[in-house]
Amino acid sequence: MSTTTSDDEGCTTAEGSKVRYKRRKVAIFFAYCGVGYQGMQKNPGAKTIEGELEEALYVSGAVPEQDRGLSKRYDWARSARTDKGVSAVGQVVSGRFYIDPPGFVDRLNSNLPSQIQIFGFKRVTASFSAKEVF
Numbered sequence: 511m512s513t514t515t516s517d518d519e520g521c522t523t524a525e526g527s528k529v530r531y532k533r534r535k536v537a538i539f540f541a542y543c544g545v546g547y548q549g550m551q552k553n554p555g556a557k558t559i560e561g562e563l564e565e566a567l568y569v570s571g572a573v574p575e576q577d578r579g580l581s582k583r584y585d586w587a588r589s590a591r592t593d594k595g596v597s598a599v600g601q602v603v604s605g606r607f608y609i610d611p612p613g614f615v616d617r618l619n620s621n622l623p624s625q626i627q628i629f630g631f632k633r634v635t636a637s638f639s640a641k642e643v644f
Contacts, residue, residue: 533606535585536631537640538563538618541599543625550592550601552581559626560588563603566621572607572614581605589640604640 540563548556552564564581567573577583589602609631618628 531610539629569621570617587640602640
């Protein structure tokens with residue numbers, strides 16, 4: 511793998527060797543219970559589903575520190591928005607994330623409240639946008 515692109519991030523293994531991971535464009539499939547949330551779309555000062563997802567992506571290692579809170583830097587797109595208190599099943603968001611090593615879905619779910627459940631993800635083409643799913 512290339513070690514010169516900005517899409518590579520290193521990780522040190524137990525043996526001390528450096529492993530590089532690349533960002534991959536993925537679609538993430540999930541559902542949520544909107545009770546207690548101010549809707550899907552991120553809104554400063556409001557508790558939102560998107561805010562919870564972005565924080566879980568950061569804590570799970572899918573988004574680097576320098577991109578934290580800057581969703582345009584990782585090509586974030588959502589398939590739909592919901593209003594305050596509205597729940598959804600089959601929502602999709604897409605972006606460029608570090609998804610290696612295996613266990614991406616489990617890491618995300620462990621860093622999300624029980625009201626939000628990630629079902630899975632799928633690698634997609636670079637031109638894919640969750641906005642165009644529906």
